[in-house]
């Protein structure tokens with residue numbers, strides 16, 4: 018038997034209302050009422066609602082767990098902010114938070130999710146016409162603004178977790194400031210523009226003449242105590258502080274530096290489990306891959322314990338985890354077991370997980386990094402900031418005194434940066450620029466950002482968008498390519514790939530590739546089963562590279578589903594068969610399922626755009642040419658010493674060992690991802706003919722004669 022069994026699922030209860038069940042429900046309702054009443058925010062409900070009435074923009078600051086995200090929207094709903102069918106929108110930087118919070122609030126409202134309370138995130142929408150409290154990602158609200166520039170269905174927009182300063186939050190704040198201004202003008206003059214004309218808004222305003230729109234209320238919520246930057250940006254907006262409740266947390270450091278923080282986390286989990294009193298554990302890791310490998314390591318070690326020793330119940334939580342599995346983290350552990358939550362920095366401030374008494378903080382986080390000169394974005398694992406480390410340790414003191422185990426030395430803490438640099442300063446802006454252009458905001462450099470990205474990085478993004486054909490040479494959104502690209506909820510390079518693949522008649526294949534690239538780690542390669550996992554992968558491998566390999570995996574999985582469907586299996590049985598198939602083939606079931614969801618969503622988009630789902634059949638040359646035409650900005654050539662050089666940037670890069678091309682080392686490849694550890698690694702590669710570059714991307718590679 019394989020040692021790496023999937024995590025145990027919690028039993029799910031059917032909704033048949035037996036007397037016990039009714040009693041259970043009644044008890045739960047009672048409990049929720051009590052919990053709500055005891056939150057720090059509950060005592061200031063009236064004051065908060067009054068402040069929102071009095072101020073167009075309000076900043077609400079309060080410690081994590083004080084009830085901002087779950088309670089404030091309900092206060093506003095009860096305070097009459099949803100009259101005339103208006104909606105309260107709450108944005109979150111992370112998908113997981115939008116989903117879990119919406120589910121919780123729906124339950125608090127004693128209503129089904131998707132009615133009064135719903136969520137909407139990219140590739141997943143649970144809202145209906147009846148939805149009045151809508152949780153969503155900040156990126157999604159930006160997209161909504163494309164269709165409804167005045168965001169007219171919202172009476173209030175709450176920008177939550179603003180302290181995170183994700184790139185979407187920053188852009189959204191700039192946009193909301195504009196929208197608020199427009200709606201104010203609109204409400205006062207009912208469409209007649211007077212005073213200083215603002216050209217960027219006049220078109221929007223004209224489009225909305227005659228429609229009655231009330232001013233927009235804005236609430237910025239933050240867990241960081243420093244509200245001044247938000248207040249300054251919104252013209253001295255008022256800030257309200259909610260008194261938090263925090264028990265003491267004993268912080269412990271290591272005596273020696275830890276060379277392997279994953280192993281150190283494993284050891285610490287068992288140390289706590291064996292030596293400390295009751296209470297759940299929360300460990301912060303950097304991503305899905307780490308979480309899954311630690312999950313397996315814990316399970317293996319736990320198996321070596323005597324059968325009667327107390328159990329460990331592992332619940333992972335990260336963005337691409339299917340939402341019913343995310344919810345496990347919020348459930349109490351089965352009796353006699355200790356819950357161990359393995360989380361990304363989602364659990365830092367975005368969601369509050371009950372029961373936590375011990376926090377393990379390896380002090381690392383995965384972050385975007387950008388080199389504005391080369392235009393290359395990468396993912397790196399870096400030390401957290403002091404602010405993050407403090408937030409993390411705070412999670413241990415929510416319900417009583419707790420302990421935080423920092424897996425680094427105390428002297429290292431002093432060296433950490435005070436706070437995290439806003440993401441807008443360290444990411445590729447192509448996506449943002451494309452969105453702003455599509456919103457009719459042409460002057461990107463002059464846009465009122467809360468914190469301006471560097472001129473170089475704006476110019477670099479403009480240049481990239483011109484090369485991709487999204488902008489014309491005079492920086493206007495191109496028609497149809499730019500408009501189509503802006504409509505797709507994807508990175509511009511992926512959107513471009515879909516549009517190009519339509520011309521190359523291989524949209525079907527590209528759709529699969531883009532979906533598979535949108536999720537983390539399709540392949541499941543446990544350290545202790547490396548050889549078996551490699552052997553399993555062989556059957557999908559294409560000597561042409563990783564993209565075609567991914568297509569093979571996707572199709573094999575679809576075939577497996579098809580087979581059980583033909584055997585008239587029910588949906589649940591089909592999913593089980595797929596799960597089993599994934600397990601046997603060392604494929605990550607969760608990732609594959611996510612990729613299938615993404616696939617069906619994007620398919621909907623491209624069909625709406627009128628693109629044809631054509632396939633190139635066995636003509637893989639055609640498909641590789643298409644990949645070249647799409648990803649030409651990410652081409653790399655082999656150097657005499659066996660390393661590679663990225664052509665666009667001149668950077669020296671290595672093939673990532675996970676690539677199927679790792680051993681063959683072709684002359685020229687296109688890649689999709691740059692990962693920086695001790696070296697620059699490129700991932701997701703396909704072998705191409707270097708001559709195709711000049712032929713298929715002459716705007717970039719053609720040499721002048």
Ligand code: ADP
Pocket residue numbers: 056079080081082083084085086087088117118121347366367368369370371
């Ligand atoms: P804040 O936004 O101020 O950090 P929240 O509104 O997210 O606070 O959470 C308030 C409280 O609600 C938390 O302390 C937690 O106990 C509870 N809570 C939130 N989400 C859930 C959930 N999904 N399941 C159980 N309890 C939850």
Ligand code: MG
Pocket residue numbers: 082085086087177366367368
């Ligand atoms: Mg919150």
